[in-house]
Amino acid sequence: MKTSEISTNTLCYHCGDDIATELFTVEDKQFCCAGCKGVYQVLSQNNLCNYYAYNKAPGQTKQYVEQHFDFLNEPSIFSKLVDYTDEKITLITFFIPAIHCSSCLWLLEHLHKINPGIVQSRVDFLKKQAEITFDHNRVPLKELVEILVSIGYEPLISLQDIVKEKKNSVNRDLIRKIAVSGFCLGNVMLFSFPEYLGISSLEAQFQFLFGWLNLAMGAVVTFYCSQDFFTSAWGSLKNKVINLDTPLALIVAVLFVRSAFEIISGTGPGFSDTLTGLVFLLLMGRWVKQRTYNHISFNRDYRSYFPVAVTLLDENGQEKPVPIDDLEVGSRILVRNNEIVPADAILMKGDGCFDFSFVTGESDPKTKVLGEVIYAGGRQIGKAVELEVVKPVSQSYLTRLWNNEAFKRDDSKIKNFNDTIAQYFSAVVIVIAIGSLSYWYYHGETNRAWDAFSAVLIVACPCVLALSTPLTLSTVLGMFDKNGFYLKNTDVVEQLARVDSLVFDKTGTISCPEAVDLSFSGTLSMYEESLIGSLARNSSHPLSREIVKWLGKSAEFKVEGYSEVAGKGVSAFVDGHEIIMGSRAFVAPDVDVVSASSVVHVRIGEEYKGFFKINQRWRDNLKQLITVLKTRYRMHLISGDHAAERKSLSSIFPEYVPMLFKQSPHDKLLYIKKLQEDQNIVMMLGDGLNDAGALRQSDLGVAVTDNINNFTPGSDAILKGSVMGKMPQFIHQAKMAIKIIKFSFVIASIYNLIGVYFAVQGSLSPLTAAILMPMSTITIITTTNLANRYFAGKNKLR
Template sequence: MSKTCYHCGSPSQTWVQHDGKDFCCDGCVMVYDILKEKEMGTYYDINKAPGIRKKAVSAEYYDYLDQEDIKKSVLDFYDGSVARVKLYIPSIHCSSCIWLIENLQQLHSGVINSSVNFNRREASITFNEEEIKLSELMALLSSINYKPHIKTEEQKKAVKKSRKLIVKLGVAGFVFGNVMLLSFPDYLSEDVALHPELIGLFKWISWFLSIPVMVYSGNEYFITAWKNLRKKLISIDLPIAIGILAIFLRSTYEIVTSTGPGYLDSLTGLVFFLLIGKWYQAKTYEALSFDNDFSSYFPLGITRIKDNEESIVPINQLESGDKISVRNGEIIPADATLLSLGASIDYSFITGESVPVRKNKGDLIYAGGRVIGNALFLKVEKKVETGYLAELWKEKTDKESKESMLSVTLDAVSKYFTIAILLIATLTGLYWLWTDPSKAVLAFTSVLIIACPCALALSVPFAFGHTSRIMGKNNFYLKLTAVIEGLTKTNTIVFDKTGTLTDPDAFEVEYYGKELDHFNSSLIKSLAHQSRHPLSKALFQHLKDAGEFEVLDFKESEGAGVEAVIMTHKVRLGSASYTGNKKEGMHEAAKVYISVDGNQLGYFVIHNFYRPNWKEMLASVQESSDVHVLSGDNDAEREVLEQELKNKSNLHFFQSPKDKQKYVADLKKQGKYVMMLGDGMNDVAALKEANVGIAVADDVYQFSPSSDAIINASELVRLLKFIRFARSAKKIVYLAISISFLYNVIGMYYAVAGQLSPLFAAVLMPLSSASVVVFTSLSVMLVAKKRQLV
C-alpha cells in the first residue's frame, strides 16, 4: 500500500520522516509543527490528511501591503488599530479547513476573530494592526498553506452588485408570500369568505406592500425599457414593463373603487420569478472573475529604488526611469531594461513558450515575464498601463461583447410583439366602447395584463441558467448564458498546445548518450535538486529512484546551467556550450547536457507531458468539428500531434499572440464559428477574437483570464459531452417559448372577448410563469442525467 503525506495526503516518491510520521515535503512538516506547537492537533481529527499542499510564500512577499494607500484599498474596515479584511481563499475545501481558519486567534494573539463562508471560499478576519500587520496576516495564512487571493476594487464592486440583486429578490419574495396570503380570501367561496371590511383592509395592505416591488425590485425593467426607447430600440423589457404597469394600475383602480380584488399577487409573483431568472444568470459569474484587469496578476506594490533607498510603492505609481527590484518568482509589471548582469525570464505567461529565455544586461524585458533565479534590478521604460502586456490585454475585437442570438431574437420579436399587443388592446377597447362601454376599460387592460411576456422572458434564463449551473458543478464555468448557444453553433475548434493539451508542470524525459549507472544518476539528481529551473525539476522527478549526495560549491549561471562538487566530482548540467558538449539538432525539444569531471556523458531530451486522455478528446471533437492546434513553442512535438489530427495542415508552431489572434480571425472570415481553447496571457487576444473563448486551467479559482468560460483541465476530455448538452438545452428553450406563447394565445382570447375574470387572470398568470420554470428545470435535469453530468 502506497504511503501518503500525513498533512496533505499527497503521494510522493521522496519522504521526510518527522515525529514518527511521513510527510511529502518540508512545507507540510512546517505546518504540522505550527499546529502542534499551538496545540491544534484537533485539525487532523476532523478529516484525514486535510491539508492542501501549496508553495510556501516568504513573509517579505507581502511587504507591499503595509504601504498606506495599498492597505486602505484592501481593508474593509480600519480605525487605526482594529482592521477587518475579507479574503478569497480558493484552497478551502473541507470542514478541517474551516476549523483551522476560524481558529487563527490560537496561532496569533493579534487575530481577534475570523469566520468562513464555505460556499464563496471567503474568510472575514478581524485583527489588531498593532499586534499583527496585514502583511504578517497574509504570511501567516500562507504558512499554513491557505494562500489568500486579495480582491481588487473592481471585484469588490461586482460583489456589491450581486448582493443588491439578492436584496431585490428577497424583497420581492417577502412581499409575494405575504400578498398571496392576504389574497387568499378572494379565492374562497362566499360561504366561508371573511368580513368585507377585513378583506378590504387586506387589499390595501397588499397595495402598500407591492409599492417596494414596483419602485425597487422591478425598477430595472422600467429603466432599461426607457433607456432603449430613448435610443429608438424596443427590447423584451418594454412589454414586460407595460404589463407590470398595467397590472399595478388596474389593481389600484379596482381597490380604490372597490370593484375587484386586483392582481397584486400576480404582480409580485411575476417580478419574483423574473428576478430568480436574473439571479441564475449572475450566479456563475459571481463565483469566478472572468474580467480581471491584466494588473490583477501583478502584486499591488513593487520595490522602487530611489537615492539608494528602497520603498514599496503601488505599481500604478511607476514612472519611466524608475529603478525597481523584482524577486524570484515575481512577474515584472512594466516594460523595463535589465540593469543586472544577466537573468532567466519565464515568458510562458505571455508567449506560451515553456523554456526560460536568457537575457543580458541592457536587454529590454517585457512586462509579464517571470523572474527565475536571483532578484533583478531594472529600469522602467514604460508605465504599467502602456506596456506590451497592457496593450496585449486591451486589444479589442468586435466580439468582445458576445450576445446570445436567442436574446437578440427575443428582442426582435418583442418589437413586433409590443406593437401587436398595443394594437390589439386599442382595437379591443374601441370595439367594447362601441358595443358595451362598461367592458371597454376592462378589456383594454386585460389584454395588456395577460399579454405580459413574463413566461417568455423566463424561458431563456431558467433553461440556460440550469444548464450553466450543471456545467459549473462539472468544473466548466460559463461567464454568460449566451455562451451555451455559442457552444451549439461551434463547427471549428482551435487548441493552444502548451498548457492546454499539455500539463505545464510536468514533462516527459528521455536520455541519449553513455549508459548512466546508479552513481552517475545520483550525481545528476543531487545537482538538479539544488536548482529552481523547470528543467532541473523535471530531471529531479525523472531520477526519483536514484540516491542523493551532499552538494558543495553550488553555482548557477543563469540561462546556461548549474555546477557543483559532489562526492569529489565536478558535475555540470546545462547547455551544450556550458558543459562542453556538441549541440544536437536545432529546433528540437529542450535539452540538458551532462558532464562529470569534464567528461561528456550525454543529454536529456525533455518533452511536454500531455494531459490524460488528450488523444480521446481530440478524436471525439473531430467527429463534428474542424480541429486546429497552435503553439508558441518550437516544432519538436510536430510528429506527435500530426498523428492525432485528421488535417495535418491545421497544425502550426512558433505562433505569437498576434499570430493566434489573426489565425482565429481568418477562420471567422471563412464563415466558420470558432471555439478557442487556451491557457495563458498569450491567448487573451485569440480568446477574445473567437466566437467562444474557453480558458483551460488546473485551478479555475486562481486563473481568470478575459474569456467566455473556464474549464478545469481534468474535464477537457468531456468537451464534446458539454457541447451536446448545450444543444439539448437550446431545444428545451424553444419548447418553453412555445408553451409561453400558448398561454398568451389562450389568455388573449378571453381578454379580447371581455371574459377575463380577476380569478382567471390571477391563476393563469403565475401558472404560466411557474409552469415554464418547472418545465425547463425538470427537462434540463433529465437531459443532464442522460449525459451523465449529474
C-alpha cells in the same frame, strides 16, 4: 489530537501525495517534502494539530518559491490593501485560493493561537476569503502574510483583485424586493380567498376592505418592486428596441391600472393577486439569473497579473519597495528569481533568462544579454537581475496590447433568444389586444371593449420566458460548474450553442503544462541512478521532484556538501562522488549539447552523463476530443510558438485543419476577425496573455487553466484543462438547453391561447387569471427541470 492512522501507507500526512523518500519523518508521520513537513511543525508547535483531525491530509503541496513581502510595510501599499485601520487595530480581507475544506476553515479561524497579535479571523468559505483583524503594532502586515505562507495558505495579493470586486456580490436590493413582493403576495392571496369561493351577503361588508388592502399591496409591488422593469423597458424604448422587460412592464402597468379602476369604482375585485404573483416570480427569475461565482473573476486585466510592488534601487544601491504605478522611466529595479518584469526595461546587470510562455506562447525561455530590451510580462528564471525601466507601466508593450481598442467588444450586441422573441411576442399581443378592442367597440359595447383589451394584455404574459430561461440556463451553469467549466453568465450558454468554429491555442491550452514526460538521453547504471536520486531528493525544485518520481524508489546514500543555486542547479558529494545537476552552463559549459531550460544535465565526477529532457505532453483525451469535434466543427490552431511540434500535432488534427505558428497576439486577433467576417461563429480556447485579444474578439472566449485560481486573461468562460475532453458534451448540453427553452415557449403559448380565448370575449375573471398563470409556471418549471436532468444524464454531466 488524533494519532495518525495514515502512517502505515506511504501518503504524505500533510497533503496526501505519494512519498518518494523517507527523509521527511517527524514523530512517526511521513511527509513528501520539506514544505509539508515545515507546515506540520509550525502547526504542532502551536498546538493546532486538530487541523489533521477534521480531514485526512487537508494540506496542499507547497511549492517553495522564495518571496519577498517587504513591500507590505510601505505605508502607501498598506493603506491600499487594508479595509480599515486606526492606531490599534487593522482589518484586512485576503483572498486565499488554497481554502478548500473544513480544516482550512478551522485553522484560519484559529490564527490567534499562532500569534496573539491576531485578534480575530473570519473565513467566508465560498468566496475563499479571510477577514483578519490584527494589532499591527504587534504583528506587522508583512509578518501576518508570512504566517499565512508558513502554514500553506498564501494570500493572493493584488491591488485590483476579486476581494474588492466581489465585496457586494450579494444583491441586497433585489433580495429586499423579493421579500416585499413575497409579503404582498401572501397577504393578497389571503384577502382574495373569500372572493374565489364566492362571497355570501354576510361577508360582503369585507369586500370593500379586502379590495382596498389588495390595492395598497398592489401599489407597493408596482411602484417599489417593479421599478427595475420600468427603468429597463424605458431604457430600451429610448434606444428604439424592445427587450423582454418591455412587455413585462406594460403588463404590470395594465394590471395595476385595471385593478385600481375596478376597486375604486367598486365594479370588481381587481387583479392584485395576479400582479403580486407575477412580480414575485419575475424577481425570482432575475435572482436565479444573477447567480455568480464567488471565487472566479472573468475580468482580470494586466494589473492583476503584475505584482503589487517592485524593488527599486536608489543611487546608493539601497533596495526600496514601491507600488508598481510609481515606476518612472529611468528607475533602476531589481527582479528576483520567479518575479515578473513589470515594465519594458533594459537589462543592466546579471544573467537574464526570461520565461515569456504566458505572454507570447513560446515554450522555451529566452536568454538575454546586457543592454537588451526586455518586454514586460517576462518571468526571470535564475539569479536576481537589475533592470532600467524605459517605458512606464501604462505604456508597456503588453499593457498597450491589452488596452487596444479592438479588444473592447460591445457586449450588448449579443442578442439572446428572449429579447428576440420578445419583439414578435409584443407585436402579436398588441395586435390581438387592439383587435378585440376595436371589435367590441364596433359592436357598441364600450365597457366590454376595455375589459377585453386589458385582459388580453394580462393573460398573454411572457412571464414564462422571463422565468424558464434563467432557470434552465442557470441549471446548465450549475451543471458545468460541477464539471469544471465556468461560464460568465447565462448568455454564454446560448452563445455556446451557436458556435460552429473552434480555434485552439497550443502552449498551455492543448499541451499540458503540469504533466510532464521525462526522458533521459545517455546511459546510467543502477548505482548512478541511486546517486542522482539521493541528490535530487534534497531539492524542492519541481524538476528535481519529477526526476525522483521518474527514478522510482532506490537505495539512498549519504549526501554531503549540498548546495543549490537558484535557476542553475544543485551539487553535492553523494557516497563520495561529486554530482552536479542543472543547466548546461552550470554543469558542463564545454560540452556541446542542447541548452534549453527544460533540460537537466548531469555530471558525475568529471564525466558528463547526459541529460533529462522534459517533453511537452498533449492533454489526455485530446485525440478523442478532436476526433469527435472534427465531424461537426471547423477547427483551427494558432500558436505563438515555433513550428517544432507540427509533426506531432498533425497526427492529432485532421489534415485540413489550418495550423499557424509564430503568431503575434495581434495576428491571432486578426485571424479571429477574419473568420468572423466569413460568417463563422468562433469559440477561441486559449490560456495566456497572448491570447487575450483573440479571446475578447471571438464570439466565445474560453480561458483554459489547470488551476482556476491562477491568473487567466479576461474571457467569457474558464475551463479546467483536465475536463477539456468533455467539450462536445458541454456544447451538446447547451444546445439542448436552448431546445428546452423553445419547447417551454410552446407550452406557454398553449396556456396563453386558452387565456386569450376568454380574454377576447371580455369574460376573463380574476380567478381564471389567477389559476392560469401559476399553472403554466408550474408546468414549465417541471418540464424544463426534468428535461435538463434527462439530457445531463445522457451527456454524463451530472
